[in-house]
Amino acid sequence: MSLMLRSLQANFAYRFGFTRLPYAPLLISLEPTNYCNLRCPMCPVGHRAHDPSIARGFMPRAVFDTLLPELARIRPVIAFHMGGESLMHPDFFQMGQELRTAGLRVRLDSNAMLISRDVARRLIEHPPVDEIYLDLDGDDAGSYERIRKRANFDRVVGNIRHLLSFRAERKQSLPRIIVKGIRYYRLGAKPGFPDSYKALFADAPPDEYRFAWADYWPGSHREDLSSASAEDGALYQVPPANSDPKACELLWSRLAIGWDGQALLCCLDLNRTALIADVVKSGIMGAWNSPAMMDARRAHISGRQTEMSLCANCQQIRRESPSLLRRFKLLNTGRNASQGGERQS
Numbered sequence: 001m002s003l004m005l006r007s008l009q010a011n012f013a014y015r016f017g018f019t020r021l022p023y024a025p026l027l028i029s030l031e032p033t034n035y036c037n038l039r040c041p042m043c044p045v046g047h048r049a050h051d052p053s054i055a056r057g058f059m060p061r062a063v064f065d066t067l068l069p070e071l072a073r074i075r076p077v078i079a080f081h082m083g084g085e086s087l088m089h090p091d092f093f094q095m096g097q098e099l100r101t102a103g104l105r106v107r108l109d110s111n112a113m114l115i116s117r118d119v120a121r122r123l124i125e126h127p128p129v130d131e132i133y134l135d136l137d138g139d140d141a142g143s144y145e146r147i148r149k150r151a152n153f154d155r156v157v158g159n160i161r162h163l164l165s166f167r168a169e170r171k172q173s174l175p176r177i178i179v180k181g182i183r184y185y186r187l188g189a190k191p192g193f194p195d196s197y198k199a200l201f202a203d204a205p206p207d208e209y210r211f212a213w214a215d216y217w218p219g220s221h222r223e224d225l226s227s228a229s230a231e232d233g234a235l236y237q238v239p240p241a242n243s244d245p246k247a248c249e250l251l252w253s254r255l256a257i258g259w260d261g262q263a264l265l266c267c268l269d270l271n272r273t274a275l276i277a278d279v280v281k282s283g284i285m286g287a288w289n290s291p292a293m294m295d296a297r298r299a300h301i302s303g304r305q306t307e308m309s310l311c312a313n314c315q316q317i318r319r320e321s322p323s324l325l326r327r328f329k330l331l332n333t334g335r336n337a338s339q340g341g342e343r344q345s
Contacts (some may be wrong), residue, residue, distance in 0.1 A: 003077070007253075014252040016302040018293040022293035024074035024285060025255040027265040030067075032092055033058045038111055039149045041236060042182060042214045045083050046149065047224035053297045055260065056270055058089050063261040063280060070284045076139035080129065081109035082256060083270040089118065096128025105150035107173075109133040113151050115159040124167050127175045136204075137182040140195040144222050146235065147182065147214075157200055164204040180210035185237045193342050198242040209342040213239050218268050218314040236253050241318035247300035248317050255288055265296055266310060 009023045015179035029057070034056050039046040042340055080086040080100055087110055090097070099106050108129040115123070115134075121130065138144035141153035142255035149155075164177060179201070181193050193209040215238045216222045225236055247264075256267035257279055287293065298309065304313045 002073070004196055010252050010323050012155065014247070017247075018252075018296075019297040019301075020289050021252065024211050025076045025288055025340065026078040026253045027079055027255075029079045029082045029254065029256040030060065030260045031082035031084065031257065032080060032089035032095065034270070034272075035088055036084045036111075037088065038085070038151055040147060041149065042147060042223050044219065044224065047221070050269055056084075057259050059095075059259040059261075061091065063259075063273055064091075064095055065281050066261070067284065068098060068102060068258070071099065071104060074284060075104060076255075078104050078106045079109065080107060081133075082267055084256065084259075085111055085114065087114040090178070091125075093122055093128045097126065098227060100128065100130070100173045105130050107131045107133065109135075111135045111148060111151060112156045112159045112163075115163055119161060120159070121162040123163065123175065124170060131176045131178065132163075133178045133180055133210075133215070134238070136160065136179055136197055138188075138290050139181075139183060139196065142164045143183070143278040147184070160206075161201060161204070164201055164206060168204040175197055176208075177206040178208045178210055180212070182327070184235055185192075185213045185239045188192075211342065215239075216313060216315045217315070218266055218310050219271055219273055220313075222313050224240050242314050243318070245311075247297075247305065248314075250309070250316075251293070251297050251300060255284065257287075263290070263293075265292065268314075268316070269310055270289075287340050319340075 003192060004024060006023045010021075010026060016140070017119050034045065035058070036043075036045050036049070041047070043104055068304055080092070080096065086092055086108055096106050098214065105259075106129040108131070112134045123129075135148065136144065136156065137147040144156075145151060160179060168176065179193075179197075181197065185191070191211060191213070193211040198209065206247070214236060215274045250267065254267055256262055256269070258265040258272065261278055261280040262272070262275045262340060263274050263277045263282075264272065274292075276292035278288045279287050282290065299305055299308055311317065
C-alpha cells in the first residue's frame with residue numbers, strides 16, 4: 001500500500017476515532033542506540049544519561065535482521081533517531097544501506113559532532129540515508145553551546161560545511177540535507193532560522209532550513225529541568241500553549257521502536273516509561289495494534305489523555321500541529337525544493 005493511501009486512511013481513522021488500524025505506520029522511529037555524546041538540557045537524555053533504571057545499548061544485529069523483512073513489506077519511512085546519536089552505532093552505515101536496498105526511504109537526525117571528513121565522504125559517496133537533518137541551535141556560538149552541551153560550535157559548523165561542500169563538488173542531489181535549529185522562546189522574539197547562520201553556508205547551502213522553539217517533552221522533562229542547574233532553568237522558556245489538549249495524531253501515524261526491539265507508545269518517551277510490545281515477538285503490526293496502543297488511542301479520543309502519566313505534561317497535544325495529510329507532504333519533502341528554503345516546524 002502506498003504511503004499516500006496510508007496517509008488518507010490515517011486521516012480518516014484519526015477523524016473518526018478508530019483504535020484498531022488496518023494500515024501500517026506511515027513513519028517508524030528506529031533507534032540504533034540511545035547513547036548520546038551530548039547532554040542537552042532540552043532533551044530528556046541530557047538529564048538521565050546515567051539513570052540505571054533506563055536500559056541503554058546498541059541495536060543488536062539479530063533484532064535488526066528480524067525487523068527488516070516486515071519493514072520491507074509494509075514500507076514506512078524510517079527515521080534513524082530517537083534517544084541517541086545514531087552515528088555512534090558501529091553498523092549504522094550497513095543498516096541504512098540495507099534498508100534503502102529494500103526500497104525504504106531513510107532519514108538520519110544528527111548533532112553533527114561525529115561527521116568527520118571520512119564520515120562525510122561515506123554519507124555522500126554511498127548514502128545510507130535519503131535525508132540528513134543536522135542540528136545547529138541558538139543564534140550564536142555561546143547560545144549554541146549552552147543548548148548543545150558537550151558540543152563545539154566551530155567543529156559542528158566545520159563538519160556541516162565540509163559535508164555540504166563535498167556533496168556540491170560531486171554534483172549530487174542526494175542525500176537531501178536539512179539544517180535545523182532550536183532556540184529558547186522569548187516574548188517578542190522573531191521566529192526563524194538565524195540569517196547569521198545561513199551566511200555560514202552561503203557557498204554550499206543545504207536544501208532547507210528549519211526552525212522550532214524549544215519545548216517540554218512528555219513525561220518528567222519539566223520536572224527534570226526544574227531540578228537542573230539554575231542557568232538551565234532560567235534560560236529554558238517555551239511558547240505558551242493551549243490549555244485544552246487534543247488527541248495526539250502520532251498515535252495514528254507513527255511507531256517508535258527502541259534499540260532492543262521494544263516498541264514505545266511515543267517517539268518522545270526517551271525515558272522508556274511506556275513500553276507496549278516486544279516487536280521481535282509481536283511483529284511490527286502486532287505492536288501497532290497492541291492492546292496498549294489501542295488503549296492509548298481510546299484514551300486520547302475520549303479526552304482522557306491527561307490521565308496518562310506520559311501525556312499529562314506533553315505540550316505537543318496542546319499546540320496546533322500539521323494535519324495527517326500535511327504530515328504526508330512533510331514525509332515527502334519535495335526533492336525539487338530550491339536550496340536554502342526555510343520551514344518553521
